[in-house]
Amino acid sequence: MDNMFKLCGFWTGIFAVMFFVGHMDQVALLFVxxxxxFMLLGYMKLTERMYLYMFGAYLMLFTVGFTYYATFIHVPGAGH
Known part of the structure; x- marks a missing residue:
């Protein structure tokens, strides 16, 4: 289970780099x-149940944060 968190950390890192390249600095920081x-959780040796609880909490917080960004901060079509 800890390897899956390391993998999620890798992919969110890739998304963060892509958002930085796309000049979307605020959402890139959210992905950083x-x-x-994810990388910190990947190196902790927790039980599988605790990993699932942490992932559920992450999903709730990230969804709220990303929805707030998409609704109140991001201006569609204002990039170029």
Whole structure:
């Protein structure tokens, strides 16, 4: 289970880099925070149940954060 969190950290890191390249710095920082969270959890030796609880909490917080960003911060079509 810890390897899956490392894998999630890798992919959120890839998304963070892609958002930085796309000049979407605020959402890229959100993904950097997710990457750090996943990588830290990946190196902790927790039980499978605790990993699932942590992932559920992450999903709730990330969904709220990303929805807030998409609704109140991001301006569609304002990039170029």
């Amino acid at each position: 925070a997710s990457t750090i969270f």
